[in-house]
Amino acid sequence: MGYREDEDPMGKLREPLREIAQCGLPSALEAMGERWSFMILRAAFNKVRHFEEFLEQLGIARNILSNRLSRLVENGILKREHCADDRRRIEYRLTEKGFDLLPAMLALRQWGEKWELGTPANPVLCDDRDHRAIGPIVIRAADGRPLDHHELTWLDRADVAADPNASGAKVRKIA
């Protein structure tokens, strides 16, 4: 459970990663950049819910797990819930924000499979409807066609072409 701000045996007395040019990456890394965070997230996606279960699945030290879980809860990626049937048990569940990390996690995982593992891994993530494996995570243009890194440029927000389908002062989503 929560460490207080003042005397914190394992706290984040660390300078936040410099937020150059107002980029979302440092913020994302602030929440997910620590050694075990992605592995915990992966376990959570695999329906791991309880402290001892994470402990066993990941082979992480108890104090680190405790700290990482608290951090993920603070960041709104997991939520803590007491079980109804056993008041001692605490369930850690993904929030919407947590689920939304799935594309990032899969992109990383696919990269690892392609370049490090060399072989497709075994539990394969599939489309529920037809049981076919999902496609690779790629970058796509607004119209949906895949882009590779030669076809990309960084533009100042002022120079970005408006979405022709957008009406007036519609807020652009991301990227």
Place this chain on the structure above:
Amino acid sequence: MGYREDEDPMGKLREPLREIAQCGLPSALEAMGERWSFMILRAAFNKVRHFEEFLEQLGIARNILSNRLSRLVENGILKREHCADDRRRIEYRLTEKGFDLLPAMLALRQWGEKWELGTPANPVLCDDRDHRAIGPIVIRAADGRPLDHHELTWLDRADVAADPNASGAKVRKIA
């Protein structure tokens, strides 16, 4: 749980993250899971090439930068090249493997913008062709339609439906 006894001033004497169930994520994290790796990658994507340039852009300590760059080179994500005109200068450039991390980086970045920053960041990554912002990184079925996490299941490799367009023993890519 072996730390090696060799004397390595800042080496990776750490146990590899446990590779549960033959997953690509631990391998990916082995290469990219350290504190500054993604920020260095981001800088590299922004055409930062030289040691002092990284130093200035990131505000990282020299020794850590030196170590991270070496590590990224070892992992084949960056390559080191001596400049022709100035033999002292070393250029760090992304390899194909490094470029291939772009989807993962963007997914993370987009997540950070959406959930942490709240506001779209400024240099916007755009399609070179029409100068429109790229679309969000999402998970797609084999046929290209976007999937959300309710429409996904993990299947054993043996139970994955074959791609109907694939002829015989075609190797599936990833997922």
Place this chain on the structure above:
DNA sequence: GGTTTTGAGTTGCAACTAGAAACTGAAATC
């Protein structure tokens, strides 16, 4: 009702890692 077990943490300690600043050594510049 009292003892034991279990879930989820804390605490203490030793080993490891990050960071700031000073130092090195070779190549370029004056």
Place this chain on the structure above:
DNA sequence: GATTTCAGTTTCTAGTTGCAACTCAAAACC
């Protein structure tokens, strides 16, 4: 030849990780 610059090392301190042992409350057992 003296100075500056680039890319690292080294040193030393502060912060992190991991293991093992401890706590503390809520079930389970007897």
